Amino acid sequence: MTARPRSATITSLPRTHAPASPAAAFDPTLPAPQRRIRLTAALPPPLPELLAQGRTDRRPRFGEDGFDGMIELWSPPSGVTPAQAALARQTLEELSGTVLAPADSDHLLGRVLTLLSHFPAKGLSPEVERMMALDWADDLGEYPAWVIDAAARNWRRSRKWRPSIAEMRTLCEEICAPERALADRLQSLADAAPDPCVPDPRALATGALRRMG
Structure with missing residues (x-):
């Protein structure tokens, strides 16, 4: 009697989904508020949380003819790490090369x-x-x-x-005001912590003074 071959049990591996990118989530046909919400939600974590934790100040703006409306000044939260700043810098480069190109x-x-x-x-x-x-x-x-x-x-x-x-x-x-405002905030996050790949100009100046001394 010929033995039947055993059937192999195939276990499917969980699918890994690539994180959404701002460019893939962007839809220019949407109204401006929805565009900004969708674009912000597509940012890699923890950038949306950092943006929500920032402080927004409204100040009057004056032009040649006097009062010219109110402007919003956004400041990043304290404690932004170099890794988070680097992520903001990388995301800003992607945004500038796609949505704002x-x-x-x-x-x-x-x-x-x-x-x-x-x-x-x-x-x-x-x-x-x-x-x-x-x-x-x-x-x-x-x-x-x-x-x-x-x-x-x-x-x-x-x-x-x-x-x-x-x-x-x-x-x-x-x-494009919503998209440019988001880019400005990402730039503020990128500037909130030094880039470890870029030498600190103050350290370079101090070293030069020491060598001269």
Whole structure:
């Protein structure tokens, strides 16, 4: 009688899920408050906790014409470790290279030319129009593509006249304000503790003085 082969028992290993990244969680179509909540929740721990523990102060801002609204100044909590600061620095680099990365020049120029074509100006030659578009591309070059797209869409749907560069810059600033504020707070966390890979300039100065003495 032939013995039956024993059936092997296969135990499935638990799946490991890669931690969410800010870039993967970012959705530019969401309203600004939801974008910021979702982006903050996707930060690696303990960064969300450190951001929540920081202190926010509201102070008046004054411009050339006097009072110009209130600004928020955020300070990191005490006790940020070098490892936590390094994590904030690494996350900021990822955020700057993805969500806040400047738009591709071809995309930007195409978007500007398309927007201006909706509001044709009389008496301008095609060459002048193109030179104006290049000025626009230069002055809006710091903003991400999704910000410029949203600003152009907002203007097309709400205005009846050709925008100025200053008006578009203001609109772009308003659209990406939550993401830039998050980047500023990550920068504050990164600066809260020294980077062990970067020599302390004070220590270098002290060593130089000792050698001179």
